Amino acid sequence: MEKKNAIYEGKAKILYATENPDQLICYYKDDATAGNGAKKGTIVDKGIMNNKITMFFFDLLAKEGIKNHVVEVIDDRNVLIKKLDIVPLEVIIRNVAAGSLAKRLGLEEGTPMSMPVIELCYKNDDLGDPMVNRYHVLACKLASAEELDEIEAQSLKINKIMVDYLKTKNIDLIDFKLEFGRDKDGKIVLADEISPDNCRFWDSVTKEKLDKDRFRRDLGNVEDAYKEILKRLTGEVR
Numbered sequence: 001m002e003k004k005n006a007i008y009e010g011k012a013k014i015l016y017a018t019e020n021p022d023q024l025i026c027y028y029k030d031d032a033t034a035g036n037g038a039k040k041g042t043i044v045d046k047g048i049m050n051n052k053i054t055m056f057f058f059d060l061l062a063k064e065g066i067k068n069h070v071v072e073v074i075d076d077r078n079v080l081i082k083k084l085d086i087v088p089l090e091v092i093i094r095n096v097a098a099g100s101l102a103k104r105l106g107l108e109e110g111t112p113m114s115m116p117v118i119e120l121c122y123k124n125d126d127l128g129d130p131m132v133n134r135y136h137v138l139a140c141k142l143a144s145a146e147e148l149d150e151i152e153a154q155s156l157k158i159n160k161i162m163v164d165y166l167k168t169k170n171i172d173l174i175d176f177k178l179e180f181g182r183d184k185d186g187k188i189v190l191a192d193e194i195s196p197d198n199c200r201f202w203d204s205v206t207k208e209k210l211d212k213d214r215f216r217r218d219l220g221n222v223e224d225a226y227k228e229i230l231k232r233l234t235g236e237v238r
Helices: 046-062 099-105 134-139 145-167 222-234
Strands: 006-009 013-017 023-028 031-034 039-042 070-073 078-082 089-096 112-122 171-182 188-191 199-203
Touching (some): 023 046, 046 070, 046 145, 089 145, 112 134, 112 145, 134 145, 145 188
Antiparallel strands (some): 031 039, 089 112, 171 188, 171 199
């Protein structure tokens, strides 16, 4: 599949047009950002690792009936994907209080939630991705009630599958962010990525952070954290 002009560049990926109007090529970058782009840097081979980690999770979820936008993996950094009408929502699932949730509610980081919490944010970098609720989503026509029901149901199913699987790898899934889109038939499909960039992974025993918080909080050993997740999931040593 020939890569044509870039049609979108985000913080972590670039989307390229192809000769097929229904398909795009997604390229994973090594760029790292935090605080809505206020902090910038590079994590060596992050794009390669995030691509492999994402494909691992997408395959795991597909076996449980969760459809995603991947057509085929081209190479370590490039993936052919279906062109979707992206729902402009970031769906955050929280199992343990951390980050902004801990600050907002005055909870000690690491406090388990009694049930998974779903938060919705309007996907808009200029506005800082503000948090919204179901009424905002419906009033602003960001998604229909049926679509929102499907997004929440899929998100909770994804969370259960991932939490259970990661326990077998001695990893706690603290929280993570998902994005969804509509395919050409109007069906809700999982998009974007699932990686240490948009998940909080803690070692189940030591509670060591194995995700982008190491970059956000200047904890050091950022590349090693990504390598550790890749190794525990796939056995690959980089």
